[in-house]
Amino acid sequence: MNILVTGSKGFIGKNLIAELKNRNYISIQEYSRDTDPALLNEYCKNADFVFHLAGVNRPKDQSEFMDGNYGFTSTLLETLKKYQNNCPVMISSSVQANLENPYGISKRAGEDLLFQYSNQTGAKALVYRFPNVFGKWCKPNxxxxxxxxxHNIANGLPINVNDPNVKMNLVYIDDVVEELINALNCNESKVDDFCxxxxxxxxxxxxxxxxxxxxKQSREERTIPDMSNSFSKSLYSTYLSYLPEDQFSYELKMNVDNRGSFTEFIKTPERGQVSVNISKPGITKGNHWHHTKNEKFLVVSGHGVIRFRKIDSSEVIEYFVSGKRLEVVDIPTGYTHNIENLGDTDMVTIMWANELFDPEKPDTYYLEV
Incomplete structure (x- = not known):
């Protein structure tokens, strides 16, 4: 299948092409402002599907709206018509096509042109009136x-918000790309004339x-946002894509003593926290129990033993653990427990707890196993 993508170097175009290649669509003709205009003939002659994403939204002069959003659309459709190529054509429009501003008028003119072309040729017309699209690779400012x-918050630059109460309708780039590939496969979401x-x-x-x-603050507090909220998840992914390249990493506070170290890695109010525990050879840590706090231990390097004893029993239970055989050990409530490094190298354990540590209510009680 030959796929023509206009506006190939733009925000939506770059994301779409990247995912098309991920899905093994290999015959993709990329057309942008830098492409030799003569190639448009070849691309239109051979295209089996057209994603028309090229357009103008921030011109130096308002007359450029019609040139970019109507004029090039006309050129594209006339070229397809010249080669009697009635393949499906998708056009990237905007919700502003409903407005009487120069940008909206030019977008609506492009839509009308495609609908007329579809009526004349029988070619399938797919018109998407996108609201604000966000995601990686979108140009800031x-x-x-x-x-x-x-971009500005990640880079410590000021932002300007005139009215924080203004509501925005937003679509995430991955959802846009998924929908466009659905359209490529004749499975578009359509209401009346519009997709x-x-x-x-x-x-x-x-x-x-x-x-x-x-x-931004979460990197300092070792927290992550609520990933069950789809908008928060998408916005967080977007934010990370704007981090300065020399600031991808951040340090963690290691609590170090002669026994080894304990370092909190990730905290989540609703999913507990993950920490990294390093035990020196021969060292035993723990010897405490909890009422409600529960944990999971995973030794990833070295080997040792995790011991348990129900607080009202004398029976000791042992689980031998090793980084050579990854095994999660649950730490049930009501059992005092410890972990001992039996090797001659450091033992590294990933520890998850179901709640964040609260010094005012630690729910941790000393008791030898």
Missing amino acids: YNSAIATFC EVPVVHTISLGEIVDLIYSF
Whole structure:
């Protein structure tokens, strides 16, 4: 299948092409402002599907709206018509096509042109009126508030929010790409004459800004956002893509003593926390029990033994553990427990606890196993 993508170097185009290649679509004709215009004839002659993503949204002069959003669409469709190529054509429009501003008028003109072309030739027309699209590779300080906020906050630059109560309708780039590939496979989501991305997020500017600042703070607090919320998950992925390249890493506080170290890695209010425990050879750690706090231990390097004793029993239970055989050991409530390094090298254990440590209520009681 020959797939023509106009606007191939733009935000949506780059993401779409990357995923098409991931899915083994190998015959992709990429057309951008830098492409030799003469190639448009060859591409239109051979295309089996057209993703028309090229357009103008921030011109130096308003007349460029019609040239870019109507004029090039006309050229594209006339070239397809010249070669009697009635393949499906998808066009990237905007919700602003409903508005009487120069950008909206130019987008609506492009839509009308495609509908007329479809009526004349029988070619399938797929018109998407996208709301604000956000995600990786979107140019900041251009035409996307999300890209600008993520970039500026990640880089310690100021942002400007005129009205935090303004509601935004947003679609995530991965959802857009998924829908476009569905359209390629004749499985588009369509209402009347227009196609649409099924997942639209409605959220205020103020909420967006608060979330992004919380992402920045999370690296200092060793927390991660709520991944069960699809918008928060998508926005967090977007934010990380704007981190300065010399700031991908951040240090953790290691609590070190002669027994080894204990380091908190990730904290989540609703899913507990993950820590890394390093025990020196011959060292035993623990000898305590919990009422409600429960844990999971996973030794990933070295070998040792985890011992348990129910607090009202004299029977000791032993689980021998090793990084050579990854095995999760649950630490039930009501059992005092310890972990001893039986090797001659450091033993490294990943530890998960169901709750964050609260010094005011640690739920940890000393008792020898």
